[in-house]
Amino acid sequence: MNALTVLQKRSEGLNKKLRRHKAAKNFFGKASLIAHDLRQKSSRLLAGAGLTGALLLSPLTIPALTGQTAQVVKTESTADALKRTLAPISPHTPAKLEADQAGKIEAAILAATGLSAKAVLDGQTLNHQVGYIGYEQHLRRFPGDTLLEHDDEQIAGVAPGLGAWGYFARSKSEFTTQDYLREKWYSVAQTLYLPNWNTDFVHLRDWYKYRKILVVNPANGTAVVTVLGDAGPAKWTGKQFGGSPETMKALNLHKGPRKGLVLFLFLDDPENHIPLGPVTQKL
Numbered sequence: 001m002n003a004l005t006v007l008q009k010r011s012e013g014l015n016k017k018l019r020r021h022k023a024a025k026n027f028f029g030k031a032s033l034i035a036h037d038l039r040q041k042s043s044r045l046l047a048g049a050g051l052t053g054a055l056l057l058s059p060l061t062i063p064a065l066t067g068q069t070a071q072v073v074k075t076e077s078t079a080d081a082l083k084r085t086l087a088p089i090s091p092h093t094p095a096k097l098e099a100d101q102a103g104k105i106e107a108a109i110l111a112a113t114g115l116s117a118k119a120v121l122d123g124q125t126l127n128h129q130v131g132y133i134g135y136e137q138h139l140r141r142f143p144g145d146t147l148l149e150h151d152d153e154q155i156a157g158v159a160p161g162l163g164a165w166g167y168f169a170r171s172k173s174e175f176t177t178q179d180y181l182r183e184k185w186y187s188v189a190q191t192l193y194l195p196n197w198n199t200d201f202v203h204l205r206d207w208y209k210y211r212k213i214l215v216v217n218p219a220n221g222t223a224v225v226t227v228l229g230d231a232g233p234a235k236w237t238g239k240q241f242g243g244s245p246e247t248m249k250a251l252n253l254h255k256g257p258r259k260g261l262v263l264f265l266f267l268d269d270p271e272n273h274i275p276l277g278p279v280t281q282k283l
Contacts, residue, residue: 077221077280078112078113078221078223078279078280078281078282079220079221079222079223079280080221081111081112081221082108082109082112082113082216082218082221082222082223083218083219083220083221084221085108085111085112086105086108086109086216086218086221086263087218087219089101089104089105089108090105090130090218090263091130092261093130093261094128094130094131094132094240094261095128095129095130095131096125096126096127096128096129096130097119097129097130102118102119102120102129105117105119105263105265106118106119106265109214109216109223109263109265112282113223113279113282113283114282114283115214115225115267115274115279115283116267116268116269117214117263117265117266117267117268118265118266118267118268119265119266120266121266121268122207124204124207124208124266126189126190126191126194126264127190127193127194127240128190128240128241128264129263129264129265130261130262130263130264131239131240131241131261131262131264132238132239132240132241132259132260132261132262133187133215133239133240133241133242133243133248133251133253133259133260133261133262133264134233134237134239134241134242134243134258134259135156135242135243135245135248135253135254135258135259136156136159136186136188136230136242136243136244136245136248137156137157137158137159137245138150138153138154138156138157138158138159138183138244138245139158139159139162139163139168139183139186139229139230139244140158140159140162140167141167141168141169141175141179141180141183142167142168142169142170142171142172142174142175142179143167143170143171143172144172145158145167145172146158152184152245152246152249153245153246153249153254155245156245163186163229163230164191164229164230164231164232165205165209165210165229165230168182168183168229181276181277182210182227182229182276183229183244184244184246184276184277185224185225185226185227185244185246185247185276185277186226186227186228186229186230186243186244186247187213187215187226187227187228187229187241187242187243187244187247187264188228188229188230188231188232188233188241188242188243189208189213189228189231189240189241189242189264190231190232190233190235190240190241191204191208191228191231192231192232193235208228209228210227210228210229211227211228211266212225212226212227212266212267212269212274212276213225213226213227213228213264213265213266213267214226214263214264214265214266214267214279215241215243215247215251215262215263215264216262216263216265217251217252217253217260217261217262218261218262218263219260219261220251220252222250222251222252222278223278223279224243224247224250224251224277224278224279225267225274225275225276225277225278225279226243226244226247226276227276229244230242239259240264241262241264250277250278
């Protein structure tokens with residue numbers, strides 16, 4: 001038996017003898033509680049110290065300071081850009097644009113929409129590029145077409161006669177998406193009042209048929225790509241142009257008098273890349 005074992009046995013024997021006395025019991029009880037409390041506190045302290053040490057040893061990531069102030073870029077909508085740039089330069093009465101006026105308006109439209117709008121195209125020009133547009137009825141797209149087959153603005157009704165170029169399709173079975181879009185987004189111009197309409201009828205009829213037209217409401221910046229689908233309106237109406245129910249709705253001119261002043265320009269699109277309908281972004 002080694003010395004350490006002997007000392008341990010003596011210590012245990014002495015503890016047993018001491019615990020038989022009341023004063024000794026109280027002392028050892030308090031000492032045990034104090035030791036237990038110290039162990040718990042020490043554990044908490046060590047845990048806290050470990051956490052603190054981990055935090056101190058962890059690399060601190062600080063956002064790089066560039067010395068530049070972040071700027072919020074506000075994107076201007078196409079409509080806002082058209083309204084801002086066209087309202088100050090567009091005549092507010094029906095007019096045939098002078099060359100310098102047309103150039104400024106064409107440049108503003110190109111900058112805002114990416115569209116090449118022209119007052120004169122292939123040597124052709126209308127009697128007005130600024131005028132009042134009126135709310136038209138739906139056109140019959142093929143033999144047997146009815147109002148119920150038009151999916152929007154049925155309140156407009158269907159015109160009793162055909163458009164200037166007849167039906168958009170020879171039959172319902174031949175009716176295509178292109179025909180559907182042409183009637184939905186058609187416009188009307190007074191081609192019948194062109195000075196050479198009667199003398200050069202065949203050429204002008206074919207040139208103007210479904211010619212792409214950009215209609216812009218400079219008061220609110222709305223714009224619609226349309227095709228010429230009919231001729232008119234009559235001079236006595238006081239209007240120079242017409243728009244399909246959907247076109248007028250897109251221009252926000254489908255309520256109240258259903259009439260408003262617009263810009264009416266040819267679109268230079270020989271490859272037929274520009275889609276019909278409202279212009280909501282730069283193309």
